[in-house]
Amino acid sequence: MSTALVWLRNDLRLADNPALFTASKQHDRVVALYVDEADDGLRPTGAAARWWLHESLENLARSLAEIGIALKVEAGKSRDILPAEARGLEAAAVHWNRRYGPKERALDADIKEDLRTQGIAAHSHPGNVLAEPWTVETGQGRPYSVFTPFWKTLRGMDIEHPSPAPKGKAKRSIKVDNGYKQPHWAGKLGQHWSIGEGAAQERLAEFLDESVAGYPEGRDFPARPVTSRLSPHLRFGEISARQIWHTAHAFIHAHPGKAGAVDKFLSELAWRDFSYHQLYHRDDIARVPMQAKFKGLHWRHAPAQLRAWQTGMTGIPIVDAGMRELWETGYMHNRVRMLTASFLTKNLLVDWRQGEHWFWDCLVDADEANNPASWQWVAGSGLDAAPYFRIFNPVTQGERFDVTGDYVRRWVPELASLPDKFIQKPFEAPAEALSKTGVKLGDTYPEPIADLKQTRQRALDAFADLGANDS
Numbered sequence: 001m002s003t004a005l006v007w008l009r010n011d012l013r014l015a016d017n018p019a020l021f022t023a024s025k026q027h028d029r030v031v032a033l034y035v036d037e038a039d040d041g042l043r044p045t046g047a048a049a050r051w052w053l054h055e056s057l058e059n060l061a062r063s064l065a066e067i068g069i070a071l072k073v074e075a076g077k078s079r080d081i082l083p084a085e086a087r088g089l090e091a092a093a094v095h096w097n098r099r100y101g102p103k104e105r106a107l108d109a110d111i112k113e114d115l116r117t118q119g120i121a122a123h124s125h126p127g128n129v130l131a132e133p134w135t136v137e138t139g140q141g142r143p144y145s146v147f148t149p150f151w152k153t154l155r156g157m158d159i160e161h162p163s164p165a166p167k168g169k170a171k172r173s174i175k176v177d178n179g180y181k182q183p184h185w186a187g188k189l190g191q192h193w194s195i196g197e198g199a200a201q202e203r204l205a206e207f208l209d210e211s212v213a214g215y216p217e218g219r220d221f222p223a224r225p226v227t228s229r230l231s232p233h234l235r236f237g238e239i240s241a242r243q244i245w246h247t248a249h250a251f252i253h254a255h256p257g258k259a260g261a262v263d264k265f266l267s268e269l270a271w272r273d274f275s276y277h278q279l280y281h282r283d284d285i286a287r288v289p290m291q292a293k294f295k296g297l298h299w300r301h302a303p304a305q306l307r308a309w310q311t312g313m314t315g316i317p318i319v320d321a322g323m324r325e326l327w328e329t330g331y332m333h334n335r336v337r338m339l340t341a342s343f344l345t346k347n348l349l350v351d352w353r354q355g356e357h358w359f360w361d362c363l364v365d366a367d368e369a370n371n372p373a374s375w376q377w378v379a380g381s382g383l384d385a386a387p388y389f390r391i392f393n394p395v396t397q398g399e400r401f402d403v404t405g406d407y408v409r410r411w412v413p414e415l416a417s418l419p420d421k422f423i424q425k426p427f428e429a430p431a432e433a434l435s436k437t438g439v440k441l442g443d444t445y446p447e448p449i450a451d452l453k454q455t456r457q458r459a460l461d462a463f464a465d466l467g468a469n470d471s
């Protein structure tokens with residue numbers, strides 16, 4: 001009887017899981033392993049994402065048990081655990097789906113080598129992105145640094161079709177090992193999400209049936225529930241990008257009138273691949289600015305303002321709404337992510353790495369490629385970033401994308417009674433309007449911690465000093 005060990009990482013699903021599929025096809029017995037990794041250099045999972053992970057592993061263990069595969073969960077160094085488990089099981093082979101961060105790749109390569117020297121075959125498979133990062137290249141054979149041509153190339157490629165889930169019979173029901181402990185994280189997150197492979201597939205189907213048609217026009221409005229909210233499912237691989245791609249194309253086939261809307265959605269999905277492209281080709285994108293000149297920027301040390309930003313107490317309603325949505329739900333709407341990140345890095349001139357770190361800890365979809373790449377994009381140091389002089393004004397953005405203030409009213413209830421005209425700028429409301437609605441600035445709601453006009457100019461000066469306008 002031959003045994004294979006499948007090392008699961010960001011691929012907590014049965015279907016379109018090439019490592020699991022191949023191992024199940026080639027071996028009589030398959031054991032799955034998840035390691036809560038403590039290897040040097042790897043980024044520890046943030047708190048909100050750990051909550052999701054725990055739920056997702058519970059879910060996966062049940063699905064695997066139904067096809068007779070046990071899931072072991074261990075905590076420690078993969079470098080030690082993997083070879084020891086493989087030896088203990090007398091496994092002929094270990095299979096995993098690839099990951100793309102430089103340190104993860106180096107670790108995986110070491111483990112592969114170690115297994116091979118012990119006579120255990122090690123196989124890595126593509127499963128996490130639409131196309132492997134090194135296969136999307138410019139005419140000169142180089143990585144892309146601009147999204148539009150990247151997308152043009154990607155959409156013309158043959159995206160591999162998803163593989164089916166392996167089949168098997170339940171042997172016994174199992175529980176997830178105690179080696180992985182549920183983190184202490186606000187139980188309230190559970191009210192906002194359904195977790196696991198089945199939930200991810202349902203979410204996709206529901207999104208295509210009910211929301212995709214309104215996606216291109218509505219996706220920038222944070223109070224409208226038209227985006228897919230698939231990001232945490234993608235983060236943990238409960239659904240693969242390839243499954244989304246092919247399901248979406250089948251949907252287009254059945255509903256040709258919605259092709260344009262679906263295409264817009266797929267172009268956003270392609271930004272995820274573009275982030276992984278950057279993660280793969282660049283040096284430590286969570287720390288190192290992708291445009292070298294940004295290394296010289298003098299960020300401000302402003303712990304009190306950083307704290308006000310983190311806790312949604314900046315006095316700028318849409319920024320506070322976003323930061324509170326994040327804290328309550330582990331998620332924030334994309335438009336508001338851009339506004340909150342811009343406020344921190346431009347108006348407060350606080351280092352993007354501080355904001356990235358906070359998001360990393362609070363987002364259920366905190367993703368090693370999307371989070372740093374997006375932060376660098378907003379800060380201006382990223383690839384294909386907005387030019388440095390494009391600084392969002394959060395008040396006018398709020399007036400444009402949260403016209404009647406529904407989003408602010410939901411997350412900043414102390415402002416809920418303000419008229420639409422002042423909901424995005426209570427600091428401009430006349431005393432009478434404030435007192436009528438019970439708003440006392442500096443008491444029930446903060447005064448703005450930054451003057452938007454002055455801080456905009458300060459950022460422009462700081463960026464111009466860098467020669468940021470040379471590019």
Ligand SMILES: Cc1cc2nc3c(=O)[nH]c(=O)nc-3n(C[C@H](O)[C@H](O)[C@H](O)COP(=O)(O)OP(=O)(O)OC[C@H]3O[C@@H](n4cnc5c(N)ncnc54)[C@H](O)[C@@H]3O)c2cc1C
Binds near residue numbers: 275368
């Ligand atoms: C400062 C900042 C930090 C971010 N951090 C993360 C993060 O940690 N994890 C994360 O998945 N996304 C991140 N994003 C990108 C984006 O905000 C989220 O992917 C999106 O809001 C998720 O909601 P959705 O699934 O409803 O998106 P939809 O609009 O339905 O898009 C579908 C999928 O496409 C991908 N996608 C969409 N927009 C983007 C984008 N701009 N960049 C990259 N991929 C995209 C995501 O995988 C998303 O789930 C960040 C954006 C900003 C500005």
